[in-house]
Amino acid sequence: MQLPTRTIASTKAEIPIIGVGTFGSDHISSSEMAEAVRTALQIGYRNIDCASVYNNEKEIGEVLKTCGIKREELWITSKVWNDSHARNQVIASAKQSLKDLQLDYLDLYLVHWPFPNYHPPHCDVTSRSPNARPYFHEEFMETWSAMEELVSMGLVRHIGTSNMSKAKMELLLASCSIRPAFNEMELHPCFQQPELLSYIKEEGIIPIGYSPLGSPNRPERDTTPEDVIDMQHPLVVEIAKRHNCHPAAICLKWAQANGVIPIPQSTKERNLRSNLESVLSDPLTEEEILTLRGADCNNRLIKGQVFLWEGAESWHDLWDEDGIIPCPERYRKGGK
């Protein structure tokens, strides 16, 4: 079976319309995740969403090497982590991911977050790194120009962003030499980000939807009492009954209907299979797509609290919700 693809306007390359996620947090070991990738490839997935910070690229690389699938049939994404935003670190990080994944080139390389802020693994979500700082466009452009360099070096075929706001994307599009071909963003029925999603699409950027099922098994420290569970939302459940499928399939059909490439993660063959099948047949009707707008309750799951700087009020400061990028005076004066 050959998966349907979408064509990237600038390069005419083809990306499969669904991928598989590889973030296991602290509850899925790297070898377990690599086995899930092997199963996914056997079932027919060809689009794998990796990242250096997921700490499993070496194990996934072994699977890519031994799976018997030609390199040109695969779409492999990786991401530069927040601790490697300086020019030489971006280049070194991409080279390390290539080495670990045992590849000569990446199909897509993303800036994982637009902040150089990082935190020790498994730290408390309320902790703040003393070195964390708000977004500075000039600083981000240094990172982005290193991303552009990776394209000229032939190490990376496309570059893109992740966790961007509209305000930050507008600045990037006004300043870059190579435009982002993709933006990876949290998208699921209970968090539809309609304004940002429309803007991304109007700019010809392909949206990749992360946590497309609402990340139901994420660790407790990453949940808040207000969080809504997409797969239990009455509208999602009702439409799943009509299609005689699991609510997870409706979340993925919703992504597909909205021009989004979803990257659901699973370690179970049964779920990997049904996730793939959900975007291959029985799409949502126009009426169902409209109905599902009612499920959007602006329920951001990945809030990014651990990237906050001293003095920031809350995780809302990371997302420029009023269209303004916060730049507190003390950081402005102190520079970086």
Ligand SMILES: NC(=O)c1ccc[n+]([C@@H]2O[C@H](COP(=O)([O-])OP(=O)(O)OC[C@H]3O[C@@H](n4cnc5c(N)ncnc54)[C@H](OP(=O)(O)O)[C@@H]3O)[C@@H](O)[C@H]2O)c1
């Ligand atoms: N760019 C970023 O900053 C960013 C942030 C977060 C995530 N991501 C990427 O997006 C990927 C997906 O996001 P995610 O892992 O947070 O969440 P998700 O894909 O929304 O949810 C994954 C969870 O759903 C369960 N699941 C999968 N298929 C199912 C089905 N058919 N029925 C019922 N349950 C099902 C899985 O458990 P089972 O194993 O039991 O199936 C798994 O625990 C990540 O792995 C990562 O690659 C990127």
